[in-house]
Amino acid sequence: FYGNLPEKGQVRITDLHPDGFFTFIKYLYTRKATFVDIQQALHTRTAAQKYMESRLVEDCDTFIRKEIQPTNVCIVLDYSVKYENTANLDGMMDNIVAENIRQVLKSEAFIATSSESVVRILKTPGLKTTEYEIIQGVYKWAVARCKQEPQEPAIATLQKNMRPFLPELRFLTLTAHEFVTGPTSWKVMTGSEALAVLCNILKPGSEQLPEVICKSTENR
Known part of the structure; x- marks a missing residue:
């Protein structure tokens, strides 16, 4: 252990998950790393990083690489966004997201993921799905957040x-029908914003687009 720790009495550790710290301590005694799921491996990785146990970090990464899949990649993305020390896992995460974006968007982990992870997903190159499906996925994510704030007006929430995701969503690649039955009906834009987007879908360049709207007309 490193840092200033009292020689006697209890040591209170508040920045580590109990499950990860327990697995870390168990590893120190046995020199064997065993995990029940990817979440435990991530919690343990945090402890191993903090106390500079590089071999355990490698064991955690090996388990994560083996277990990561479309249904749990958002859990790893959240970890990556928070700790920013997963360069050796980033390529694998981006590939899983790009190749399996439909499964990712439908996963429970996506609905529970952070807004920062949603942005990272939207910035991932080569997402293999339609823009409408991506926008629908983000809409479902936002609706789930609204349910956590039932006291607030639904549209405002x-x-x-x-x-915050409008600059990353390529509304101009939608058909007029998709835009009207989707984003316009959801009231995520102001009336003038929606009209400007619709005009540009029907006739590119016909109206000046608001700064917040993505200008891309290319499919992903």
Whole structure:
């Protein structure tokens, strides 16, 4: 252990998950790393990083690489966004997201993921699905956030949760029908914003787009 620790009495550790710290201590005694799931491996990795147990970090990464899949990749993304020390896992995460984006968007882990991870997913190159499916996935994520704030007006809460993603969502690649039956009906934009987007879908360049709207007309 490193750092200033009292020689007697209890040591209170508040920045590590109990499950990860227990697995870390167990490893120190046995020199064997065993995990029940990817979440435990991530919690243990945090402890191993803190106390500079590099071999255990490698064991955690080996388990994560073996177990990571579309249904849990968002859990690893959240970890990566928070700790920013997963360079050796980033390529694998991006590939899983790009190749399996439909499964990712439908997963429970995506609905529970952080807004920062949603942005990272939207910035991932080569997402193999339609833009409409991506926008629908983000909408479902935002709706789930609204349910956590039932005391607030529904439309206002939806806009608060979804508008930060507007610069990453390629509305101009939608058909007019998709845009009207989807984003317009959800009220995630103001009336003038929606009209400007619709005009540009029907006739590119016909109206000036608001700064918040993504200008890309290319499919992913």
